[in-house]
Amino acid sequence: MSLSRCPRCGELFARERYEVCAKCRNEENERLDLIKRYIDSHSDASVEEMSKISGLEPDEILHYVRKGRLLAEEFTALEITCEECGQKIVTGRFCKQCRERLAKAFSKILSRIKFDKNK
Ligand SMILES: [Zn+2]
Numbered sequence: 001m002s003l004s005r006c007p008r009c010g011e012l013f014a015r016e017r018y019e020v021c022a023k024c025r026n027e028e029n030e031r032l033d034l035i036k037r038y039i040d041s042h043s044d045a046s047v048e049e050m051s052k053i054s055g056l057e058p059d060e061i062l063h064y065v066r067k068g069r070l071l072a073e074e075f076t077a078l079e080i081t082c083e084e085c086g087q088k089i090v091t092g093r094f095c096k097q098c099r100e101r102l103a104k105a106f107s108k109i110l111s112r113i114k115f116d117k118n119k
């Protein structure tokens with residue numbers, strides 16, 4: 001078990017599956033719950049509103065959306081876009097087409113590396 005420093009509060013904690021310590025994780029979950037509950041009655045809430053009610057920075061909220069902790073399809077005002085083509089997506093970094101294209105390109109590179117090694 002390795003100790004690492006929590007990026008949010010700076011405490012040392014035993015890093016297993018999570019990026020942040022248990023205390024911050026609880027806080028995070030509570031804040032995400034606040035947002036989810038708010039969205040239930042305000043599906044057109046803006047990121048700024050969500051930031052205000054949860055105390056999370058707008059960037060952090062987008063970060064959670066990209067990680068799939070919050071889904072952009074649940075609230076209409078929030079848009080994240082594919083980093084490749086700019087198309088609207090609901091989670092992650094890329095749209096489905098770009099993900100498939102990138103995966104293909106990546107496996108091509110990998111097979112080329114293997115091929116080079118065999119020479
Ligand atoms: Zn922490």
Ligand SMILES: [Zn+2]
Pocket residue numbers: 082083084085086087094095096097098099
């Ligand atoms: Zn795309």
